[in-house]
Amino acid sequence: MEPVEVVVRGLNVWINGRQILYNVELRALPGRITAVMGPSGSGKSTLLRTLNRLLDLIPGARAEGVVRIGPLDALKADPYHVRRLTGMVFQEPNPFPHMTIYDNVAIGPRLHRLAQSREELDDIVEWALRAAHLWDEVKHRLDEYPHQLSGGQRQRLSLARALALRPRVLLLDEPTANIDPASTEKIEQTISQYARENQATIILVTHSPVQARRLSHQLVLLQEGRIARRGPTAELLPNSETITAPELGRRLFYGLQDIT
Amino acid sequence: MPDTRRVKERLFLALVSLLALAAIAPLFHILATLAYKGMGAIIGAGLGFFTQAPAPPGSGESGGIGPALLGTLWLGLLSGILGVPLAVLTGVFIVEYRGTPLAGLARLSASSLVEVPTILIGMLVFLLLVKPMGHYSILAGAVAVSLVMLPYTVSYVERALSQLPHTYREAGYAMGMTRAQVAYRVAMAIAGRGVAAGVLVGVSKALSETAPLLFTLGSARGAYPTSLGSLLAPGDAVPLLIFQLAQTPYENWQELAWGAGLVLTLLVLLLFTLVKLLVREVRV
Structure with a gap:
């Protein structure tokens, strides 16, 4: 599949009459990671x-504006088609509890008929679990269930499930918010590698300025539904080893006050 | 002062315990009587109790509840075929299409149906099915008990599905699943035990109800419904047999009713034990 870029123009979103997003503009490029930061509820x-x-x-939700995913007009297209192109990983690890580790990764390729044979399916599952840096830990226990894994492993399983469909766009909603440091590191490696090796377009919501600095090329700061700042991460978050994470966050959002 | 408080507390505890005892005493009385008299009847009749038809009134012999037992099993099976799919799909519809007017209406109708006296459901089926057919039938009885089971199963299914964390649904949709795939492969599969419990509760309702059968089943006390054709003919069921035989002056029939009562109780108890086992949480 071709690499695609994500372009958002003049996006306004309401939920039950309350406006959540105001005139959001965004451009995310293939092979690049865009970090989205902002306070809770932004x-x-x-x-x-x-x-x-x-x-x-979401009942009562409405969006206006333009969202382009490659050539696709995402707000008007068939939602199932849009979701087929995009993968998503959520804040809470959510592998399906009634499916084995294997089936959790295989369900996407099965639904979308990506494998012609059992061997091909096995290959996809192994590839996705390797990509998510989980393979070595689970290769002998593929028929176990997610509740037998740790939280960090479960999140990597969720990531593998999304990667198995080789999404052109990967959306990550604070994927390491409640995850142990070792798994966080593996998840970050996975994200970088997937962007680089597959020319995928990645949009990462994170609360951690340090993570944004480590991973992202571009940074978007949202405040109260508006884009407050946008630019290369290296400019917005200068690489300083001496600055702590909270200090970095303070500096980032302190600077916002001149703008808003 | 503390002493009076302690005395008051003791008095209160004694009162509450006494009332609780008074509330559960009838239950134990019923169960004990049922076990005693029912066991007596079943042992007296031997294995024939489960296979034979009732003996003639006042004959001294007891016979059995064979046709009624078979009829009840048919009612359970048919309500499973007619009522369960309808109830499960309604539950799925209410949860998956929450917020739409039709789902709201379905939910309201299902919960109102619980309040409708079951005898009225019997009358409804009498008008819709028995009168046009010209006679009672097992099928009409099954339709009536299916309507009675409907709200119970719907509410169990609805509860099971709506307790499912939203994040699993999102994960399903995010990978490009359709609504039907999310309902079937994710929601129903994870909440499977809750759904199964709803089915069992419904079926046990169908097995134990009497009122909806009064106008619909007939009481073909001696005929064994062994063919599909016999489903269109009048039949019998255990609760109906109890209701009718217990009121007769014949001792051998009263005994049959006690035995039948014990059988029905055990049957329902079995189903409810299964429900309790199923309802234990799925590990998430």
């Missing part, structure tokens, strides 16, 4: 859910 999750039309599931 509309980060809503923005991601607008891109893959999960917004449709």
